[in-house]
Amino acid sequence: MRLTDLTLKELWHRKSQLVSGLLAITLGIGVIVGIRSFSVVSEKAVAVNLDNLGANILVLPQSSSVDNYYAADIDASTFPEDYVEKLVTSTIPGVDNISPKLTRRIKVGNENIVLTGILPKSEIASKPIWQRGGIQGQQAAASCAPSGPQKYADAKLQRKGIDTLANNDCFIGSGIASRLKLKEGSKLTIMDKEFTVAKLLPETGTVDDDRVFANLHTVQALLGTGEQISAIEIMGCCSAISEGLLGKLRNVLPDTRITTIGQIVSTQIENNKLMSKISLVFLIIIVFVGGISIGNYIWGNVNERRKEIGILRMIGYHKQYIYYILVLKALLMGLVGGIAGYILGTLSAMWLGPQFSGIAVNPIYMYFFYSIVVAILISIIGSLIPAYLAGKIEPFSNMQED
Amino acid sequence: MLIQIKNLTKTYQRHDGAINAVDNLSLDIPKGSFVTITGASGSGKTTLLLMLGGLLRPTSGKMVYNGNEINLHKEEELANFRSNHVGFVMQSFALIPYLTAVENIMIALNVKNSDKAKNRKGALELLEWVGLDDRTTHYPKELSAGQQQRVAIARALANNPDLLLADEPTGNLDPGLSEEILGVLKEINQNHNTTIVMVTHSPMAAEYGNTKIQMKNGKLHTHVSNVIAEQIN
Numbered sequence A: 001m002r003l004t005d006l007t008l009k010e011l012w013h014r015k016s017q018l019v020s021g022l023l024a025i026t027l028g029i030g031v032i033v034g035i036r037s038f039s040v041v042s043e044k045a046v047a048v049n050l051d052n053l054g055a056n057i058l059v060l061p062q063s064s065s066v067d068n069y070y071a072a073d074i075d076a077s078t079f080p081e082d083y084v085e086k087l088v089t090s091t092i093p094g095v096d097n098i099s100p101k102l103t104r105r106i107k108v109g110n111e112n113i114v115l116t117g118i119l120p121k122s123e124i125a126s127k128p129i130w131q132r133g134g135i136q137g138q139q140a141a142a143s144c145a146p147s148g149p150q151k152y153a154d155a156k157l158q159r160k161g162i163d164t165l166a167n168n169d170c171f172i173g174s175g176i177a178s179r180l181k182l183k184e185g186s187k188l189t190i191m192d193k194e195f196t197v198a199k200l201l202p203e204t205g206t207v208d209d210d211r212v213f214a215n216l217h218t219v220q221a222l223l224g225t226g227e228q229i230s231a232i233e234i235m236g237c238c239s240a241i242s243e244g245l246l247g248k249l250r251n252v253l254p255d256t257r258i259t260t261i262g263q264i265v266s267t268q269i270e271n272n273k274l275m276s277k278i279s280l281v282f283l284i285i286i287v288f289v290g291g292i293s294i295g296n297y298i299w300g301n302v303n304e305r306r307k308e309i310g311i312l313r314m315i316g317y318h319k320q321y322i323y324y325i326l327v328l329k330a331l332l333m334g335l336v337g338g339i340a341g342y343i344l345g346t347l348s349a350m351w352l353g354p355q356f357s358g359i360a361v362n363p364i365y366m367y368f369f370y371s372i373v374v375a376i377l378i379s380i381i382g383s384l385i386p387a388y389l390a391g392k393i394e395p396f397s398n399m400q401e402d
Numbered sequence B: 001m002l003i004q005i006k007n008l009t010k011t012y013q014r015h016d017g018a019i020n021a022v023d024n025l026s027l028d029i030p031k032g033s034f035v036t037i038t039g040a041s042g043s044g045k046t047t048l049l050l051m052l053g054g055l056l057r058p059t060s061g062k063m064v065y066n067g068n069e070i071n072l073h074k075e076e077e078l079a080n081f082r083s084n085h086v087g088f089v090m091q092s093f094a095l096i097p098y099l100t101a102v103e104n105i106m107i108a109l110n111v112k113n114s115d116k117a118k119n120r121k122g123a124l125e126l127l128e129w130v131g132l133d134d135r136t137t138h139y140p141k142e143l144s145a146g147q148q149q150r151v152a153i154a155r156a157l158a159n160n161p162d163l164l165l166a167d168e169p170t171g172n173l174d175p176g177l178s179e180e181i182l183g184v185l186k187e188i189n190q191n192h193n194t195t196i197v198m199v200t201h202s203p204m205a206a207e208y209g210n211t212k213i214q215m216k217n218g219k220l221h222t223h224v225s226n227v228i229a230e231q232i233n
């Protein structure tokens, strides 16, 4: 029996009190880990966005929010599909690759998926009126002078690769493929309609991994929306954008929200900056609240153990051993609180991330160590004053109660 | 002489004025003696015992241990004095509730030596000596009052003290158990030549001493020493 063993036994002896002692620190660490895990993924999403996007203009219903590019079209309200024709017939220069989409969140069995209807190029091409507009077949990237960031100029929109998409075919994201165990050629039944998986899309780390792409008109029929869509993606020529393309588009479609993806991306970058600031603020709060709460807990513990501390002093332990058992206890509590907080924060982010913003969040293992280090530091600092005061307990405290 | 105290005074400041709990008291305690202290409640017995054991610093006066004056002002020197020379037995047993009998003794042995295996062996021997070899892994609340006091005595002996201080060790025990515990103390005094100072309420217990002191208002009231009497004869 050494003092370390004594500390462990005492911790175990009063284990039910640990829950309240650890609450503040666990919640605090949990919130920070949650926010950070979430914003790291969404930062990554921004990066993927910048690299892979072809479309750089998004037409959304007036009421939609543009906080998150990947989720902007999900559950948005709709507008008529013939807006596409309006765009085409307006013959505004610098508009390429007009791509209407209709997106809804649905369930397949127990899995949440995002169903997106798109029009393959072959169908756009088959519409004579669109051909007249001269959209079809043009290579946007080539036709646009790279006046914007290079990323945009040579971007490859993944969805641009969809040349044909039969009515009964669908393309699925990697997340769905793995969760529903689907391969190319598998059958997938969505709302009583059977689709054939024509293609597995590579993992992107975005909500696209949870998307099923099917033919727009099939999706409209399934969802019963009629000829409605929730977004139009446009490849705008970069020089045209800087020459006021958005304004011209807004004149054609006055009751929509038209935004460049650059804007969305920068909104998202702003959001992430805000998140970082929030987590910094939380970090400061947790250092105070967590430290005070652990300090308060240890002080309660000291008072409960006055007699016992008196006994240890009586049998000859020096003050610093009293400091040792209390600071060690705080350290162990920090360890437990850090681990619990990390798990809590990570699981919450993994669970809430997809629900609120359609972003899949993965655990960040590095934060496991940060959580522990921060929690331990906070606990130790919080325990210093109570430990110091405990050192002042007189060695005869256990004899004077009678 | 094991301990000599000279003009020892402990003054407590209280809201109703200062009180000398121990008042200018001088006393010599010979090596190997068994001193019993009686006196009315509040007469200063515990205060005197605490000072003898280096648990409480006197307001004035001095204490000489084995011919060396103890520096009463260095807290950690007093802690060393306690672990090296003194064992304590309390009326309330003063055991740590979440440690087993053997662990309560090991934690005392650990003050001077952190060898766990050796400490366990030593603690088991002590428990056997006080007759508790079948209760080593019991927690204090699983032991009777008499058994708890035996564990406390075993712990007090852990570091081979020259001086054993007991404050009403039988105060919480019924007469039968009291005699058992007093018997253990007497054996320690006689077989190990450990000096014992015991505070007690009970005249019967006081008879175990070969030096009997009665206190009144912080002073010695009567002082009967058989040790000295024996030496004179």
Ligand SMILES: Nc1ncnc2c1ncn2[C@@H]1O[C@H](COP(=O)(O)OP(=O)(O)O)[C@@H](O)[C@H]1O
Pocket (backbone or CB within 6 Å): B012, B013, B014, B019, B020, B021, B039, B040, B041, B042, B043, B044, B045, B046, B047, B048
């Ligand atoms: N910590 C203290 N503060 C103030 N007065 C005290 C304290 N401890 C003891 N006393 C007083 O000192 C006197 C002697 O107490 P004590 O030594 O406990 O007596 P006894 O053990 O003989 O009953 C009593 O009047 C008691 O009230």
Ligand SMILES: [Mg+2]
Pocket (backbone or CB within 6 Å): B045, B046, B047
């Ligand atoms: Mg007393």
